Amino acid sequence: MRVSKEWLNEWIPVDVSIDELAERITRGGIEVDDVIDYTEGIKNLVVGYVESVEQHPEADRLKICQVNTGEETNQIVCGAPNVKADSYVIVSRVGGRLPGGIKIKRAKLRGEVSEGMICSLEELGIPEDYIPKEYQNGIFMFNEAKNIGTDALSALYLDDQVMDFDLTPNRKDALSMAGAAYETRALFGGEVTRPKSPLTEHEDNGSAAFSIRNEDADAVPYYGARIVRDVEIKPAPTWMQVRLIKAGIRPINNVVDISNYVLLEFGQPLHMFDRDKIGSDEIVTRFAGQDEEMTTLDDKIRKLNDSDIVITNGREPIALAGVMGGDFSEVTESTTTVLIESALFNPVSIRKTSNRLNLRSEASARFEKGVSHEFVLEALDRAAYLLEKYAGGRVTGSVISDGELNLENSRISVTGSFINNRLGMDLSTEEIVGSLSKLGLETEVRGETLNISIPSRRDDLKIREDITEEVARIYGYDALPSSLPEYTSITPGKLTDEQKKVRIIRHQLESLGLTQAINYALTSREKSKQFTERTEGLELLMPMSEDHAVLRNSMIPHLIDNAVYNVNRQQKDVQLYEMGRVFVSRGEGNQPEEIEMLGGVLTGEMNRTEWLGTSVPADFYAAKGIVDSIFEKLGVTDNISYRQSEGFREMHPGRTADIYFGEEKIGFAGEIHPKFAEDNDLNRTAVFEISIDQLLSVKNGIIVYEQLSKYPTITRDIALVVEQSVTADALMNTIRKAAKKYLEDVFVFDVYEGENVADGMKSVAIRLTYLNREQTLTDEEIEAVHSPVLEALEQDGASIR
Structure with a gap:
């Protein structure tokens, strides 16, 4: 709502500067977002009378006007198509100024002297959208006769400043000059005079x-x-x-x-x-x-x-x-x-x-x-x-x-003690009633109870707390006493367990060379269906663009866009991650389910060392290694497993794995499909996405440190021939279950398919590490532990090479 001080003075005279008026209104609870001063930058602007208009001899679009400015008649060359004789106009004399620092000087236009300027409203700082259509491409002309030579700003009612109210939704009463006048009355006193309408x-x-x-x-x-x-x-x-x-x-x-x-x-x-x-x-x-x-x-x-x-x-x-x-x-x-x-x-x-x-x-x-x-x-x-x-x-x-037009006032009853207890003040009944009367609220006092009559223009006042706020607002927020909070115990400020884990994740990813990206939660309808099994997204009723019409179902599409943007600008090696939320639709009219997610994209080469000529490709193993490092930092590695998956149509069917926390799928990691990468002008690219809500909710126990063992470890390597469908993870799980004690570590160091291995089979080489922390292991002890492992593997269909 824009409130003109000149117009406001018709409702209630206010003899203060615009700065003081705006300051008091802001302190009273209505923020004055801006003050527009129509006099700023303007000098020597008067009302002129166009006596005659002739065509410029050297220019079809220019006219020579004889303009009476009160003191004298000046020749002014004007290019406005609507200029005409016998009209009252706005003239900036020689030596005058217009907004934007424009100085008016005596000049010659195509050989004709021009002493001044006939102005349009736009040249006075009025936005084009607000100018009447008949004046948008020309000068302004008064509809009625004016005193020649008088101040044009006064004649135009522009000798004025306008306050721009930034209103909160509850202050609908201030969406009018009446509301602004009653607000001014509350802050400065005086009486509001409504305009009369003596119609016949x-x-x-x-x-x-x-x-x-x-x-x-x-x-x-x-x-x-x-x-x-x-x-x-x-x-x-x-x-x-x-x-x-x-x-x-x-x-x-x-x-x-x-x-x-x-x-x-x-x-x-x-x-x-x-x-x-x-x-x-x-x-x-x-x-x-x-x-x-x-x-x-x-x-x-x-x-x-x-x-x-x-x-x-x-x-x-x-x-x-x-x-x-x-x-x-x-x-x-x-x-x-x-x-x-x-x-x-x-x-x-x-x-x-x-x-x-x-x-x-x-x-x-x-x-x-x-x-x-x-x-x-x-x-x-x-x-x-x-x-x-x-x-x-x-x-x-x-x-x-x-x-029915209900004109009866509503009523609110409150006591002075109720107001004082909430404000921490000791206002008398007279002071409270005085503050309310400034707002035009009539109050009936019955003992300690105040019965307040609320007119419909202030029907935002509904409960006792609203009255308390009005008293504080009008009495002055600056008058409210300050006090320290009372407390009986002190608790240190600290991060929650979830906040600590989020910081651990970010620190780990950034230490591995990834950069955080922040994207909109809104995406296009097409991208909302990528990298997810959900085919429907929650759509906005009135999206600002088609690219921001649906709440995202996955973090990956935007991260792919980020990678494409960088690659197109010669940044070939890109590693990005983003933490945010995806939104699962629960049907029309229902709030969506919000899931905290971690997503990442890797393309190009990682850990490049130019002088050694080494680097790590952005492949499945790079993505899995990054994800594994996060699980290790969070202490949840024992509950994590990977299962081969074809993933989504945008993912490579042979280089994608689903990530499970226990028996619950929490995400995936893998390489994007070569066709999808080609369509987006990307080379080999890996991505990962994890739902971290459950990971953040896991409570880690106390960390127990063990002394480094002074006894040596003993390793045993075994080569197993298994069907190609058997995963290394399944073999390792079998080994862990069969080795009752002393097994310290187990990992795959080779996988072979080809000559000397039957079709449909593969050879998997696994290294087992044994350790007794109390004494050196003997061959007999190792054999007693290792033999059950081999037997368990053979029972599961593996053969020892």
Whole structure:
């Protein structure tokens, strides 16, 4: 909400600087995000009168104007297409300045002297989007006569500063000049003066009666209207246009501008219908039928839901309540009779309709928060009066309405001790009542109880704590006493077990040469189906782009994109990891399941040592080694196993393994499919992804350190011939189960397929390490332990080479 100080002074005079005003309002709880000063950088700007206009002899697009600036008549060369004689314009004299540091000097344009500059609104710092259409490509001209030579900023109502309120959702009352005035009154004192609307009601002269009917009181609790005849469509007066511009609204014509102007005054949205185009003598409000259609003012056909509220002529919709009007009942240049709508609509329905159709407007922003009941009729009368005064209209009959307009104030009861206990203060009843009266809240004191009357413009106040906040806000947050917290025991600040493990994971990955990446949680529909068995993702209702339309199901697609981005920029060796969440859809209307994941991508070469000519390829074993190192750091290696898997269609079917924690699959590691790598301009690339929620939840016990053994280890190598389908992990598990004691380590050091090995078979060489920590092992002791191992392997189908 943009609040003009010049306009605010009409509601309540405030004799302080804009900086002090903005500071006090911010301290009172409404943040003033910015102050726009329309006088900044402007000097020597006056109202001029164009006496004559002639064509420039040397330029088709330039005109020579004789402009009276009060003290003298100057020749000014102007290139605006709309400049004309007998018009009042804005002139920057020689020696003047315009925003942006522009200095106005005497000059010659194509041989003709130009003493000054006739200005457009854009040259005064007004954004193009707010300038009336008739002035967007030319200079500004006043609609009425002005005193020549007077200050142009004052004549334009731009001798002003505008505060930009950054409002929280609960402060809907400040979405109007009325709300800003009452807030100013609370902070500075004084009285608020509402604008008067002394309209004249004329008889209907026997024309057809008009009626209003609300079919559903939940949808439309109250609907009021007035009819104004003999309206002349023309530009609104300059002061109204400029006030709309300062509020961020582009002027259109007097009828539309009046509806917007009253909306800014009272926060009550209005709608103007062309009475003759409604198509009947009644208005009927109701919920729309499912899949009912209507064409809105932007010429789009809208398919409606049964939660949308529509204004109809008894047969078909003529407006989408609180959001946008229909195309055939809009006010045009030929309109002579206007029907003004002022109503209450169901806020939830308006919010759903506005969000679903992505139609955000000044009106919907207010209706979806709920408008003040006390301004509904006042705004209606105000608009009718302004049409009467500035459009030549004739107000016909009284207010036509249906529904109940509840104007009774709500009440909240609270005690002074309740307020003081929560603020840590010792305010008297008189001080509390005084603070509330500044807000315009009437208070009845009965003993210790304060009965507070709450007008509908402040219906955000609902409970006693709200009253406490208002007292603190108006009395002054700076006056609140400070105190140290009381405590009986002191606990040291420290990381949680999960936070420690996350740091361990990051430190380990970065020590291995990986760099952390941070990506959006949103991805495209296509990528949401990659590297996952889930085919459906949770889609946004109104995505900003197709590339960010679905919550991700996997970390890998974005990491692949990161690798491609770097490779395309000559960074061939890329190792990245990311920790974040993926989102599993639980169906429409339900919150998704969020899973903490760790993902990584490796491409190119790792651990390159140029002077030795060595490096490690980014393959399956590199990815598995990185993942194993994490498990080792977390102390969960004993529960981890790998099982060969074809993985997803994006993965290499022979170089992918699923990772299990116990019997639960927690991720995978492997190389991406060569075709997928080629499509993404990548060479051999490995990836891994692990669900770390369960790993982080494992509680590690106390670390027990053992003294290094002073006795030697003894190794035994065995070569086993097994079927190609048998995994090395299965053989190692058999060995561990069979060796009851002394087995210190077991690992595979060779796998062979080819000559001297039968087809469909392979040779696996395994080294076993034995150790007795109390004495040196003898051959007899080793044989007693090693023989059961060989027997167990043979029983599982392995043969000793």
